[in-house]
Amino acid sequence: MDMQQTKQLARIACKVRMGVIEATFHAKSGHPGGSLSSAELLTYLYFKQMKLDPANPHWEGRDRFVLSKGHVAPALYAVLAQRGFFSEEALKTLRKAGSMLQGHPSMKLTPGVDMSTGSLGQGISVAVGMALGAKLGGAGQMTYALLGDGELEEGQVWEAAMFAAAKGLDHLVAVVDNNNLQIDGSIEEVNSPYPIPEKFAAFGWNVIEIAAHDFDEIETAFEQALRFNGKPTAVIAKSVKGKGVSFMENQVAWHGTAPNAAQYALAMEELGAQLAALEA
Amino acid sequence: MAEIKRTATRDAYGKALVDLGAQEEKLIVLDADLAAATKTGMFKKAYPARFFDAGIAESNLMGVAAGLSTMGFTVFASSFAMFAAGRAFEQVRNSIGYPHLNVKIGATHAGISVGEDGASHQCCEDIALMRSIPGMTVVNPADFQEAYTAVFAAAKLEGPVYLRFGRLAIPRLFDGDYKIEIGKGVQLREGGDVTIAATGLMVEQALESAELLAAEGIRARVLNIHTIKPLDEEMLLKAAEETGAVVTAEEHSVLGGLGGAVAELLGGCRPVPVLRVGVEDVFGASGPAPEMLRIYGLDAAHIAAKAKQAIALK
Secondary structure (H helix, E strand, O other): HHHHHHHHHHHHHHHHHHHHHHHHHHHHHOHHHHHOOOOHHHHHHHHHHHOOOOOOOOOOOOEHHHHHHHHHHHHEEEEEEEEHHHHHHHHHHOOOOOOOOOOOOOOOOOOOOOOOOOOOHHHHHHHOOOOOHHHHHOOOOOEEEEEHHHHHHOOOHHHHHHHHHHHHOOOOEEEEEOOOOOOOOOOOHOOOOOOOHHHHOOOEEEEEEEEEEOOOHHHHHHHHHOOOOOEEEEEEEEOOOOOOOOOOOHHHHHOOOOOOOHHHHHHHHHHHHHHHHHHO | OOOOOOOHHHHHHHHHHHHHHHOOOOOEEEEOHHHHHHOOOOHHHHHHHHHHOOOOOOHHHHHHHHHHHHHEEEEEEEEHHHHHHHHOOOHHHHHHOOOOOOEEEEEEEEHHHHHHOOHHHHHHHHHHHHHEEEEEEEEOOOOOHHHHHHHHHHHHHHOEEEEEEOOOOOOOOOOOOOOOOOOEEEEEEEEOOEEEOOOOHHHHHHHHHHHHHOOOOOEEEEEOOOEOOOHHEEEEEEHHHHOOOOEEEEEEEOOOOOHHHHHHHHHHHOOOOEEEEEEOOOOOOOOHHHHHHHHHHHHHHHHHHHHHHHHHOO
């Protein structure tokens, strides 16, 4: 990827982060930590990787995306807004009564959301079903799912992993946002799902390890996944929870806490400075 | 007396899937390592490319069914009632019910008539679980023909449907012209003294109990409530008004099933005595199905006794 394009994507990811802060601040609740850690992954998927049409969100030929870690809905909503599925202004209605932006994604209410999720472990199974459907339908759509690393503690993830490999679903890519933190602490302290790449490999998956905030590595991984035949691909993306906002980085407390007015101002100032630097 | 033909409703399920598969190209059937028992194996044999085995993993089974349905397929996902409605309850609720996806859950081996396998496999809670999910249709057929046509009716209906089938061979009540109409009860016998609202294999017992009551001069109305959700409120309200006492009969816990649904309805707008015949708040046990049904009070004699109690409460 050329510098120009990397910078362009980085600017969008920064705006996605600003959207996350904006939305969770107005909602007075939500999950900023994991939303910030997945900003580049989601930006790349929605701006570079997936076949989609914001004017026609139900286009049958589109690639599918399932936010299996449904609690990072603010990041998905922010990227959908950036991509033109709905206005950025709508982000301020997150979690409010009557809003189309539910606390966890609803495919019935939000344009661009392909599956309702929120209960961990379930989204990956649905993505597997989508990939199977795409294979049977013959249109060749790709299916992408984003999982949390803590989510890998759910047994259903491994039921889904076993099934996807057994059925040879090579049009399926599961991305693990490996930020190493879950509500009760670090994932190895709570109930370690490590080693993650070895587990997916043992389940018969093609495994790629990348840095989650590096667009070149993200691009290489997705291109390799597209070319790979016979197995589903797992992209294990090492990330920083709270990435981009200094006082949120690697702080487990920011898993599910919204910024107050002072924290909001500080976060927006930091992200604003990052954006200005990228626009320079 | 002529021999009555007996068939399990699960056999109707398997046959209907095969016949539906011939008409409906976008039909997919999933199972969880029980294809021989649930009878989806018949579909697997006829259409191997449209059958997928999820193995012993019912949570994933329901998620895969949900995903397939978003790609435009009509999906039947099968397992025993205990695992389809029990183990995978939350997957059915969140991945199928909440987004109101077009997944049909074909649950076999429901109720105490599983018999010898015992309590771990005798699911008497599935109707209660499934009907608590908003937008879920819950159908419990009474015989082969009703079960067979229920599969076609469910496929036509947009949205999630829970179809409850049994393992035990039961008498055929309806002829080949009969077709289930989801949400519409069927009055099988006229009577003004008491209403017996039954579902599933208890419909046959309800008809028999009406005979017992008739011998004592009591005229019982018998309703076949194959659809527990949406409930045929009109038929039940009319019956409550005209007979003044209701007995429900189901091969399910007395908590939260047909009896619960009827009591909730009538308690709100037409309070009459409602007595429930079903599995009392206990687990089942191993034993031959007919014997278990009798031991747990799921028979005509018990329904008739409850009917007399209900009448006395008028």
